[in-house]
Amino acid sequence: MKEKQTQTRKFLFVSRWGESLDIVNSINAEGNEVKLYIEDKPSKEIGYGFVDKVTHWEKFIDWADIIIFDYTGYGKIASQLRSSGKLVIGGTEYTDRLELDRNFGQSELQKHKIKVIPSKEFTTFHDAIKYIENNPNTYVIKPCGETQELKQLLFVGSDDEGLDVIRVLKAYEKSWGNDFGNFQLQRKVKGVEISIAAFFNGKEFIYPINITFEHKKLFPKELGVSTGEMGTSMFWTKDSPIFDATLLKFQSTLAKDNFVGHIDINCIVNGNGIYPLEFTSRFGYPQIFIQRAGINEPMGEFFIKIASKQNFKINVKKGFQVGAFIVVPPFPYDDKKTFNLFSKDAVVVFKKNGREGVHPMHLKKVNDEWLITGNTGIAVLVTGNGQTMKDAQKMMYNRISNVIINNGYYRTDIGDRWSEDSDKLWSWGLL
CATH class of the missing domain: 3.30.1490.20 (ATP-grasp fold, A domain)
Incomplete structure (x- = not known):
């Protein structure tokens, strides 16, 4: 069980698309006061019934103990708020640019003596x-x-x-x-695709770090269109040769920049070396929810510690975590007509009581029922954890079988690649 935290705080979440609902909801459930602002108009309904929504986040700056920006593009305002003395989790203009301007990201990698494709x-x-x-x-x-x-x-x-x-x-x-x-x-370089992620407290990286394997295609065995993400497997570790060769080299740059938040670098690795592809200098989705499934401390406390620049060791579960999205039409496409026809206000039904490991995504809550809203068709993320990848998968797929969503679809092979990927990574000396 998650520990109950000792002190309640006021959290203001500034969200681009409403992606962080699950984190907002869990911090709310820990007994904190939480307000959520969503910038994107078609996503405005997300979170209704779960948490307190606001239409002008700026009015609540003084009210908040901590402000969390869940996406890139808020770097300038996040930095201004930090320098005015606010506790803030979010990017900087520099880290925004690392993600949004691919050329700049690549040139910064080279500047830090990291080889690129x-x-x-x-x-x-x-x-x-x-x-x-x-x-x-x-x-x-x-x-x-x-x-x-x-x-x-x-x-x-x-x-x-x-x-x-x-x-x-x-x-x-x-x-x-x-x-x-x-x-x-x-x-194109052949190899294993792997992401190295870590939290940064404004001065240094916080350990352990997180190793993530994303499953981006719509169908099992990496078939179909790229979706951004259908699911992810991961584990936490106190050291990684890939981390040392990539993100760690940015420690002093990020400290100078006073970056406070989460940063991830996606790489292709093989017997010849480590090739970074791109940065994500914010929470990853669904990465942050699967990380939450592996973190044994209240998320509210966790974010307060990072934002107040404490150095601490993250209390994490041993073993592996996995997560899979259950999505509905028209995902991964934008098609309002299809969404309204097949998916809008569809109910997420649970066969047995217990929503353990089921994380709300683009949902609203009416009379304690979870209804699909937004416009992209991402309904829920379901997570599992275990000592082995197989155990984690088993828990996740058992939980998925408890969820009924009309027209819902998901991948049945999240985590399967691990047996082959881990062999390769061991033989290349990268685990």
Whole structure:
């Protein structure tokens, strides 16, 4: 059981899309006062009935003991509030840029003497196609800026000459014209995809650190469109050669910048080395909820300690944690008509009592019933933990079988890759 905390505090959450509802809800359940503001209009209903919602977060700055920004893009205001003496969890202009400007992220990696995969930024499809024709190879298309939120546009090529990437670029040109914005072509490297994540208290990283394996495709065995995320497996560790070779090298830069929050670096690793791909300088979703399933202390206390720059050891469960999203149509696409037809206000039904390990995502609560709202169709995240990956999976899938959501779908293989990935990582000396 989670420990009950000793003192109640006032938490103000400033959310871009309402993604942090589960964290907000758990801090509320610990006996704190919580207010939630959601910026995105179509997501405004998320959280109704769960927590107290506000329409102008700025009015509650003085009221709050701590302010938590759950997304990138708030770096400037977060830094201003910190320097005025507020306890704040959230990015800085520098860490926002690490995530949102891929080129800047890559150049900062190089500046910190970390090797990166060759990549090139383009503003037109024509130039990119010409480049591939002159430099045939396997490439990945990565949208930059705001377009990178549309995860289904990321394309990982498999053709040695880059012919599949050329075909996709031509298709994007037809459908997007000049509205696509900048994008990168990155050389594709084979290996294990792995994320290294840690909390930072304004001065240094807090241990243990978190090792995450994301499952991004819609269907089992990595088939279908990229969704951003369908589920994740993870474990906590006090040391990692990948962490030492990547994030740890940013410790003094982040300290100078007075960054307080969570940062993650996604890498491809193989027998030749560690290749960082991109930063997430905020909570990861669903990463933060699965982390919560592995943290043995109240989340409210945990965030207060980080924001007040305490150095402490995170009290975590041994073993593994896994989580899988249950989603509904039109996920992973935006289609208001389909959402309203199939999914809006659909009820999340529990066969047996007990919502243990079921984390509310884009939901509202009416008469204690969980109803789907928002517009993207992410209903709940279900987590499990255990001494082995198999134990954690078993717990998660047992919990999923207790949840009924009309038209709901989820991946049945979250965590399966671990047996093969762990063998490779051991043999490369990276675990």
